[in-house]
Amino acid sequence: MSTDSSQSVNIALLQADIALGEPEVNRRHMEQLMEQAVTAAVKPDVIVLPEMWNTGYALEQIHELADVEGKETKEWVSAFARRHRVNVVAGSIAEKKADGGIYNTTYIFDRSGNTAASYSKIHLFRLMDEEKYLQAGSEPVLFELDGAMKAGASICYDIRFPELGRRLALAGADMLIVPAEWPHPRLHHWRTLLMARAIENQMYVLACNRVGTGGITEFFGHSMIIDPWGEVIAEGGDQEEIVTGTIHPELVKEVRGRIPVFEDRRPSLYL
Numbered sequence: 303m304s305t306d307s308s309q310s311v312n313i314a315l316l317q318a319d320i321a322l323g324e325p326e327v328n329r330r331h332m333e334q335l336m337e338q339a340v341t342a343a344v345k346p347d348v349i350v351l352p353e354m355w356n357t358g359y360a361l362e363q364i365h366e367l368a369d370v371e372g373k374e375t376k377e378w379v380s381a382f383a384r385r386h387r388v389n390v391v392a393g394s395i396a397e398k399k400a401d402g403g404i405y406n407t408t409y410i411f412d413r414s415g416n417t418a419a420s421y422s423k424i425h426l427f428r429l430m431d432e433e434k435y436l437q438a439g440s441e442p443v444l445f446e447l448d449g450a451m452k453a454g455a456s457i458c459y460d461i462r463f464p465e466l467g468r469r470l471a472l473a474g475a476d477m478l479i480v481p482a483e484w485p486h487p488r489l490h491h492w493r494t495l496l497m498a499r500a501i502e503n504q505m506y507v508l509a510c511n512r513v514g515t516g517g518i519t520e521f522f523g524h525s526m527i528i529d530p531w532g533e534v535i536a537e538g539g540d541q542e543e544i545v546t547g548t549i550h551p552e553l554v555k556e557v558r559g560r561i562p563v564f565e566d567r568r569p570s571l572y573l
């Protein structure tokens with residue numbers, strides 16, 4: 303990432319297939335895709351993985367399969383981030399926390415391999431039985447990338463809750479990062495909600511969805527990089543691929559200056 307006033311930040315979304323209930327297979331697959339991303343002609347500054355990439359929605363076996371306190375994931379992803387000097391938003395995994403509960407958790411690693419932040423999904427998706435097997439997180443999370451950009455954490459179903467995106471934007475987020483396992487037939491919802499979050503909050507949205515099937519559920523990919531005007535910079539198809547694009551964080555300020563939504567808010571009238 304350049305550090306002058308016209309920064310450009312290269313993004314790589316790993317729109318991967320995920321093997322149901324096979325953490326070891328999935329880890330090897332993610333490592334391969336990450337290697338592919340960092341050896342591409344344009345090296346990414348930020349890599350994003352999809353939701354629940356270690357297990358998929360193998361919820362009936364999730365207690366046996368979950369990564370205990372994310373130890374294994376943290377170890378290898380952190381080593382990768384350090385080795386390649388790249389920021390990694392490590393999608394989300396099934397994480398067994400010290401309280402014994404299983405959480406849908408994302409970790410963010412900086413270029414030195416340090417865990418910059420972690421976020422556990424706060425809205426559980428009943429249509430995929432999350433509430434029967436998982437515990438909900440309780441804290442919105444904002445983190446910095448390269449000391450220059452602020453990003454809000456969000457996981458899949460969270461994008462249906464505009465309050466979360468708005469809260470993160472008010473706290474300073476220039477972008478919303480969204481690992482997902484969002485299936486057919488709701489492509490229209492996926493694209494519309496992502497664009498709405500970008501437009502209403504005048505921020506970038508980086509959304510990485512999986513492809514393939516998990517049981518009887520089919521996932522359509524269409525990972526997206528959307529700018530603060532709501533323009534789509536890059537969008538995946540429905541097969542495995544690495545979706546790439548370049549963003550310019552100073553555009554956030556420009557758009558917010560042009561249409562001063564944040565100055566024009568009337569929060570006292572909304573509740």
Ligand SMILES: NC(=O)CCC(=O)C(=O)O
Pocket residue numbers: 353427430457458459460462482483484485488491
């Ligand atoms: N994994 C999820 O949270 C899926 C959310 C989803 O599909 C939706 O329609 O919302």
